Amino acid sequence: MDKPAFILNPPFSLSTEVANNIWMEELPPDLRQCDTDRAVTQFLALYRHLAAESLVFLLPTPYPDGLQDLVYTANLGIVLEHLPDRNTVVVSNFASPPRRGETEVGVRFFESMGYRTVVPDTKFEGEAELKHLHDNVYVGGYGQRSQCETYDWLESAYDMVVVKLAETDPYLYHLDCTVFPITAEQTLVCTSKFEHDELRMLEKHTEVIDVSLDSAYNGLCNSVRLNNVILNSSHIHDLRSGSDEYQDELRKNRELEDIATKLGFEVVLVNLSEYHKSGAMLSCMVMHLNRNSYQFSLL
Template identity: 55%
Template sequence: MIAVAPSQPPLEPWQAATAPANPTQLARPAFLMNAPFSYAPESTAGADEAPRPRKAFAQFFDLYNFVASEALVTLLPTPSATGLPELVFTANLGVVLEHHANRNTAVISNYTTVSRRAETVIGVDFLRAMGYDTHVPETHFEGEADLKHLHGNVYVGGYGQRSEVDTYDWMERTFDMKVVRLAMTDPGLPHLERTVFPLTKEKTLVCTELYQRAELVELERHTEIIDVSVEDCRAGACGSVRLHNVLLNSSHIHDLRAGTEEYHREVVKNRRIEDIASSVAFEVNYVNLSEYRRGGALLSGMLLHLNRFSYAFQLL
């Protein structure tokens, strides 16, 4: 005899109004990650060492375990025949528009980088299966790595290297949002995530020396700017992720030899982050992601926000 599960009763109106339909609607931080099954740093940044998958997975789990202890972490599957060595960097996959109606709208990337264009279909199919209304712009766009949410319907977007300014014109018309545009001009810092990091709804880390005064004036209309140097940005200061009142940042300082220039640069970057964090009563947690730095990535590149619940409360 086959046991048949009893049918579930329909939700009451009050239940339907509060039951989350996707991770963005959760009253808990939510992120999208991808396990590094297809990660190959030598093909992404010209690394001269052989891939070290065991180390890549160990570092992935260090980050995953910390984030998953406080947040929902959804894993993007890796297709068996991928040839997509950068799929692990999910922040480039798109952006979930938390301000938009029903919080179920996702804009999927139209990659400038040819080797990543197959990721667009993967992102559309996966997020659509999760119940999101997905859109792909006709112009180039590389996701949350180039578009950061400030508050309400206000965002800051980088353009000029990986994303096109026309994309933000389309997004403003289509999704009732405001995008403060910043021109990306430094070839060594191609994505906005390397030079801009929203710390709270009111304060944002910005590498001011890389932007025009008119751009900064427009940005200051929407957020208080905390200046970060180019050197600290190159070391990854803005490549952070906020989880409640903790700033997550990558640091491989324990792999470095004390007294070297790289060691000194990492110490300076870490101290700068810690000073900023203490000013808003935040803590800092470092994760060694040295295997991903070989692919040119920051910690922020490995986490796509499915919501920004950590920003919902003013902690100070």
């Protein structure tokens, strides 16, 4: 395919019944309850933005399923971009108990599309944890949901290099909370969350652009690139003007817009507030089938 391609899953099974991250645990059950109609409306807004310039495949929801987080397809697996045929999917071996049933769903789906699938013996939670930089070089997060041993195995089995970053903050429990490759040469990183030696290793492979910690908490790195557009989640219009939460969201949006402008990108903000109740942001909902957007020439 010469177009960007992604996988989404409509929120038919979305639920916040089991609190499986600290964001959910801190929300009272009544505030954590999902509004299904609003979740579908917000999903369709994201779908429209992506489908305007890319191929969007929809992952079917098995019935009955009980897979409350299936909508977060970034955790389902990763297509190994550096392999010549881009035909190998590493399907996740989930640490989170409510998500373990997704592995079988992913294997069936990808094999039905003609992909070759492999599931690691060690814990791994998809492209939310493993980001392609360029060539055969990736950056992988470990310590909370994924194991470092997974990346050792991938390096040995698939002739790839994985720069390994330890995740220690329970609020930033996947790598997409702190790392976003924005071009083939530049990567947004919340540098305050990593050790100096780790950053030095990463800087051997990419130009690191620092992201503030507050903006990382508010989802700046949880972005998705679509050609010359950076998509990000923002519910700023739901917030009371002048409130602390409003000011935090405003600063995050402006920081992202400043970075994007310098690099020649446009920014599109999508309200995904219903998914915040799961402790999730935009990048959580999108799995790449290819990285063709990174071949787009910026003017």
